[in-house]
Structures are given as C-alpha cells and as structure tokens.
Amino acid sequence: xxxxxxxxxxxxxxxxxxxxxxxxxxxxxxxxxxxxxxxxxxxxxxxxxxxxxxxxxxxxxxxxxxxxxxxxxxxxxxxxxxxxxxxxxxxxxxxxxxxxxxxxxxxxxxxxxxxxxxxxxxxxxxxxxxxxxxxxxxxxxxxxxxxxxxxxxxxxxxxxxxxxxxxxxxxxxxxxxxxxxxxxxxxxxxxxxxxxxxxxxxxxxxxxxxxxxxxxxxxxxxxxxxxxxxxxxxxxxxxxxxxxxxxxxxxxxxxxxxxxxxxxxxxxxxxxxxxxxxxxxxxxxxxxxxxxxxxxxxxxxxxxxxxxxxxxxxxxxxxxxxxxxxxxxxxxxxxxxxxxxxxxxxxxxxxxxxxxxxxxxxxxxxxxxxxxxxxxxxxxxxxxxxxxxxxxxxxxx
Amino acid sequence: xxxxxxxxxxxxxxxxxxxxxxxxxxxxxxxxxxxxxxxxxxxxxxxxxxxxxxxxxxxxxxxxxxxxxxxxxxxxxxxxxxxxxxxxxxxxxxxxxxxxxxxxxxxxxxxxxxxxxxxxxxxxxxxxxxxxxxxxxxxxxxxxxxxxxxxxxxxxxxxxxxxxxxxxxxxxxxxxxxxxxxxxxxxxxxxxxxxxxxxxxxxxxxxxxxxxxxxxxxxxxxxxxxxxxxxxxxxxxxxxxxxxxxxxxxxxxxxxxxxxxxx
Numbered sequence: 001x002x003x004x005x006x007x008x009x010x011x012x013x014x015x016x017x018x019x020x021x022x023x024x025x026x027x028x029x030x031x032x033x034x035x036x037x038x039x040x041x042x043x044x045x046x047x048x049x050x051x052x053x054x055x056x057x058x059x060x061x062x063x064x065x066x067x068x069x070x071x072x073x074x075x076x077x078x079x080x081x082x083x084x085x086x087x088x089x090x091x092x093x094x095x096x097x098x099x100x101x102x103x104x105x106x107x108x109x110x111x112x113x114x115x116x117x118x119x120x121x122x123x124x125x126x127x128x129x130x131x132x133x134x135x136x137x138x139x140x141x142x143x144x145x146x147x148x149x150x151x152x153x154x155x156x157x158x159x160x161x162x163x164x165x166x167x168x169x170x171x172x173x174x175x176x177x178x179x180x181x182x183x184x185x186x187x188x189x190x191x192x193x194x195x196x197x198x199x200x201x202x203x204x205x206x207x208x209x210x211x212x213x214x215x216x217x218x219x220x221x222x223x224x225x226x227x228x229x230x231x232x233x234x235x236x237x238x239x240x241x242x243x244x245x246x247x248x249x250x251x252x253x254x255x256x257x258x259x260x261x262x263x264x265x266x267x268x269x270x271x272x273x274x275x276x277x278x279x280x281x282x283x284x285x286x287x288x289x290x291x292x293x294x295x296x297x298x299x300x301x302x303x304x305x306x307x308x309x310x311x312x313x314x315x316x317x318x319x320x321x322x323x324x325x326x327x328x329x330x331x332x333x334x335x336x337x338x339x340x341x342x343x344x345x346x347x348x349x350x351x352x353x354x355x356x357x358x359x360x361x362x363x364x365x366x367x368x369x370x371x372x373x374x375x376x377x378x379x380x381x382x383x384x385x386x387x388x389x390x391x392x393x394x395x396x397x
Numbered sequence: 398x399x400x401x402x403x404x405x406x407x408x409x410x411x412x413x414x415x416x417x418x419x420x421x422x423x424x425x426x427x428x429x430x431x432x433x434x435x436x437x438x439x440x441x442x443x444x445x446x447x448x449x450x451x452x453x454x455x456x457x458x459x460x461x462x463x464x465x466x467x468x469x470x471x472x473x474x475x476x477x478x479x480x481x482x483x484x485x486x487x488x489x490x491x492x493x494x495x496x497x498x499x500x501x502x503x504x505x506x507x508x509x510x511x512x513x514x515x516x517x518x519x520x521x522x523x524x525x526x527x528x529x530x531x532x533x534x535x536x537x538x539x540x541x542x543x544x545x546x547x548x549x550x551x552x553x554x555x556x557x558x559x560x561x562x563x564x565x566x567x568x569x570x571x572x573x574x575x576x577x578x579x580x581x582x583x584x585x586x587x588x589x590x591x592x593x594x595x596x597x598x599x600x601x602x603x604x605x606x607x608x609x610x611x612x613x614x615x616x617x618x619x620x621x622x623x624x625x626x627x628x629x630x631x632x633x634x635x636x637x638x639x640x641x642x643x644x645x646x647x648x649x650x651x652x653x654x655x656x657x658x659x660x
Binding site: 012013109165172277289382 | 449464465470493499500546547551570575
C-alpha cells in the first residue's frame with residue numbers, strides 16, 4: 001500500500017469488522033492494478049463502453065463572453081451514464097469480479113454514482129443495492145428511476161437529514177453485515193484506505209487525457225485546472241494529470257451554498273476543521289464538540305460534510321487552492337453555459353464553471369483554463385426550476 | 398491490579414452493561430445507570446452519543462440522536478462518570494465512543510478529563526489496531542486502558558496482535574453486523590471464542606452485540622469471561638411510556654434476569 005496516509009490525513013478509522021475486508025481489498029488492488037489483463041480490460045471497457053476518450057472542448061463563446069483566458073472543458077458529461085463516475089465504478093466492478101464478490105453496494109447523493117454502480121452491476125452480473133438519502137431521492141427522481149430500470153434496489157435512508165452522509169453511514173452498516181460476499185463501491189476519494197488512492201487511480205484517466213489533449217493542441221500546458229469538490233473524485237482525477245507540473249495552478253471549488261458566512265454550505269476545507277468521519281481524517285464540517293454538521297448545497301452531489309484526505313493535504317501544502325462558489329453563482333453559470341455553448345452542465349460542475357468565469361477575466365487572453373465538466377445536468381432540471389421559482393430548497397427546510 | 402483485573406478475578410462471569418449518556422437527558426440517564434448497577438452490573442459502558450454512529454443499529458442510533466437533540470455535550474459524559482465513580486468505588490467505568498468527539502477535544506485533554514472523572518477504560522469503535530497509536534499512549538499515561546475489539550472476521554494472527562498487552566478485557570463482537578438485539582447468536586460463536594481466548598490469554602474476553610435475553614446471555618457466557626448487554630438496556634431508555642423511576646426499575650430487572658442467568 002503506497003498511501004494509507006497523506007501526512008496526517010487519511011487512515012483507516014473503521015470498525016474492526018471491516019479491517020480484514022480492507023486488507024483483502026488492498027491486497028487485491030495491489031495485485032491487479034498493474035496486472036496486464038486487468039489494465040487491458042479497463043482500457044477496452046473505458047473505450048468501448050464508457051466512450052473514452054472524452055473530448056477537450058474549447059468553449060469559444062464562453063471565452064469571448066468572459067473576455068480573458070481561454071476556457072477549455074473536459075467533457076466528462078459525455079461519458080456513458082453522463083458523468084465521470086463510471087471511470088471509477090468500472091474499475092471497482094472489474095476488481096470485485098476478480099475478488100469473487102457477488103454483490104455491489106454504493107452510497108449516492110445526486111444519484112450519478114448510484115447510476116454508474118447500477119450500470120456496471122447490470123453489465124457484469126452483480127446484485128446491486130444503492131443507499132440514498134430520502135431528501136436526495138426527492139431531489140433526484142430521474143436518477144432513482146434509472147437505477148430501478150438497471151435492476152438495482154434503491155434503499156431510502158431517513159436518518160439524519162437524509163442526504164449523502166446518512167447514505168454512507170447506512171452503506172457502511174450494511175457492509176459490516178455482508179462483507180463476505182459484498183464489495184462496497186465508494187464513489188469518491190474519501191473513505192478508509194485504500195479507497196482514496198484507488199478511486200484517484202481510476203479517475204486519473206481524466207487528467208492524463210486532458211494533459212495530452214491540451215499539449216497536443218497548443219504545444220503547452222494550461223495555466224489553471226479547475227474542478228468542483230464534494231468528496232473530490234473528479235477534481236482528484238483531473239489534478240492527477242497535472243500534479244507534477246508546478247506551473248499549472250490547481251483549483252478545487254467547494255459548494256458555498258447560501259454563503260460561507262451563513263453556515264449553510266458544504267465547504268469542508270473553507271469552513272470546517274480537521275476531523276474523522278467515514279474512515280478517514282480530513283477537513284470536516286463539525287461543531288465545537290466534534291459532532292458532524294449537516295452540509296447544504298443546491299447541488300446534491302456536493303452536499304457532503306467531508307472531503308477526500310488528499311485534498312486536505314494538497315490544501316495544506318498549497319499545491320492546490322480551494323475556493324467556494326455559492327448556489328446563486330452556480331445557477332448563473334449553469335444558465336450561461338446552456339445559452340452560450342449549448343451544454344447543460346450538472347449543478348456540481350456548474351460550480352467549477354462559475355469559478356472559471358470569475359478567474360478568466362483576471363488572466364490574459366494568452367492564458368488558458370481547463371475546467372472539468374464532470375457531469376451533465378439533465379438530472380437537475382426540476383431542482384433548478386424550483387430554485388428559480390423561489391421555492392424552498394428541499395433539504396433546507 | 399487495576400479495577401478491571403480485580404473485577405475479572407472474582408471467579409464469576411462479569412456483567413457489562415451499556416447505556417447512552419444523556420438519553421433522554423443527563424439526570425435520567427444517571428438514574429437509569431444506578432438501576433443497572435443495582436441489578437448486578439460490574440462494568441458500565443457509558444455511551445458517548447455521536448452524530449454518525451456507523452457501527453450501531455437503529456436503537457443506539459435513535460438514543461444518540463435524542464441525546465444530541467436534548468443538548469448532550471461530551472463534557473456531560475465526564476459528569477456522569479464522576480457521579481457513578483463517587484457512588485461505586487468498585488464499578489468498572491468505560492467510555493464508549495467514536496473517535497471524532499475525542500479527536501476534536503484532543504486525545505490528551507480527553508484522557509485527562511477521563512482520569513479526573515474516575516474512568517478506567519475507553520472503547521473507541523472506529524479506532525482499529527492500525528490507528529491506535531494516536532490515542533492509546535495518552536490514555537495509558539493517565540492510567541486508562543484502551544479496550545480492544547475483535548470480530549468474527551478477525552483472523553487468528555491478527556487477534557494476537559490486537560490483544561497483546563491488553564490490561565483490561567478484550568471485547569468480542571459476536572456478530573457480523575451492527576449493535577442490536579437478536580434472537581439467536583451465530584453458530585461459530587463458541588469456536589471463535591475459544592480461539593480468541595487462546596490468543597488473548599491472559600487477558601479476559603467479554604462477548605457483546607446481540608445479547609438481550611437469558612438464553613443469548615447463557616450462550617455467550619459459556620465461552621467467555623463476561624458478557625455485554627447494550628441495546629436491550631437502551632430500548633428501555635427510549636421507552637416514552639415509562640417514567641424515569643420505572644425505567645430504572647426495568648433496568649435493574651433486566652440486569653438481574655440476564656446477568657443472573659450466567660452467575
């Protein structure tokens with residue numbers, strides 16, 4: 001195992017019942033990650049099934065509108081299932097198959113990871129159960145229906161605020177009971193080791209492609225790479241391609257919700273402090289007593305009180321900068337991308353777009369920004385309509 | 398000899414009971430624990446409520462949420478421990494918690510406050526052997542033992558590693574699953590307990606999770622040095638139809654019934 005810890009962050013803070021399962025997973029992952037058959041199979045399915053490589057698209061009209069740096073979009077929204085999530089679920093499913101597991105479980109917030117897990121479960125013949133908070137089930141109905149059609153069972157979680165954190169609590173509880181035959185497909189670069197490193201590995205295809213595509217096109221590297229951060233898997237995936245290029249500024253965008261000052265946000269790095277949740281140590285939204293606070297964002301996929309441990313590490317070392325974009329700014333960016341580029345981004349990705357819109361005018365026209373457009377926004381239409389109509393946001397009653 | 402060693406050397410099965418601090422409020426949880434002790438509890442596990450109890454079933458989840466809604470603070474757990482220590486000099490006291498409230502306070506301060514409150518041990522569900530180093534030395538420096546956990550999934554060589562040097566008792570999780578009452582215990586219980594006792598010796602072994610009746614108590618006690626009852630007590634704590642005095646009486650009766658069955 002290369003990285004159980006990132007300085008003080010990461011680790012394996014789980015019940016003893018799960019430790020042998022994590023050891024088994026670590027061994028399997030170490031055995032297969034560089035196995036030629038595994039690598040070839042990944043490559044085949046990423047190409048023929050997920051549809052990679054995804055384009056790096058020059059957003060010409062958005063660039064002209066902002067009047068500064070050129071904005072490029074890494075089109076993860078064009079992947080099978082409509083987000084970057086399938087890069088990871090594919091990898092974990094192929095690993096689960098080699099480990100002889102029969103059943104996949106997953107937590108999901110916006111439903112994109114749930115759909116991506118249900119998809120690979122269908123393709124490779126696993127049973128599948130997805131844990132989803134009841135507030136998210138209401139916010140993301142289309143994805144709930146997609147999972148059902150793919151043959152997955154969606155379990156509604158009513159504890160806590162019925163969002164991603166509570167879904168992950170329940171998935172962990174279920175895993176403790178079913179650990180013999182069940183593989184827990186974690187959807188982000190959080191959780192106990194080896195998940196943060198493994199999920200980064202599977203998502204790093206985003207950054208590898210983006211770097212090569214940009215280089216081929218322009219003969220140089222971009223000045224900034226921007227991605228949204230909930231747990232942080234799309235960000236870690238695209239950052240991975242540029243982590244050894246010190247001239248490329250890495251920017252992670254957290255969900256500022258109603259504004260950091262209101263306390264209603266999901267910005268763990270900008271508005272939290274170090275703590276331990278769901279198996280790893282990282283920045284965490286919590287009260288003075290160490291009780292975890294509920295996150296809030298208009299975007300269900302960013303609505304999580306923690307963040308992957310390597311992001312905490314990149315923040316502390318200064319290698320990446322972490323900003324916050326609030327609900328209104330994200331919605332405005334969503335509108336702009338729809339109207340100017342004919343691309344309907346996920347609300348999560350809209351946070352990254354909003355940051356690019358802010359940063360581009362500050363940079364010269366000879367500079368370039370690559371934004372990870374992590375997913376498509378079809379799932380968000382009802383929520384955006386409701387937001388604009390001034391209705392109460394579902395999980396903030 | 399520390400208090401645990403004295404308790405386990407009495408020559409009979411040790412009775413360990415869990416209750417949630419602050420459920421439904423501080424005072425009634427203390428009264429409830431008095432009932433448990435009156436019924437024969439040798440070691441009390443004081444559950445420190447946490448917002449995200451991932452190793453707990455619905456009963457302890459509900460009790461934690463209720464305590465937090467009613468204003469539980471970690472500081473109150475030390476107050477509860479102090480009150481019990483004053484009343485019962487021989488009683489074993491274990492703080493049962495998840496790591497974040499402890500980490501948030503700082504392991505050293507936690508250990509200091511626990512020592513002042515007369516606590517003997519700490520059981521931290523989400524700190525496995527691999528992460529122990531950042532809390533165990535601080536606890537030991539204050540004379541507090543970190544109670545190790547072993548599960549049915551733990552292989553024999555790992556049992557040895559986990560239980561080496563244990564100065565309290567080893568907590569054996571009888572089931573693959575979260576806390577909660579069950580009608581029967583797994584078939585592999587006796588075999589696993591025998592293997593664990595060999596690996597852990599001379600440290601004693603207590604079996605917990607899923608024990609709630611004289612039958613399950615006897616089954617668990619047959620191969621262990623002590624048994625733990627948790628959710629069955631907490632169910633009474635949560636019963637809204639009972640007054641605090643009635644809950645206390647029921648706690649005492651449950652302790653007599655189940656712990657009495659193994660004496």
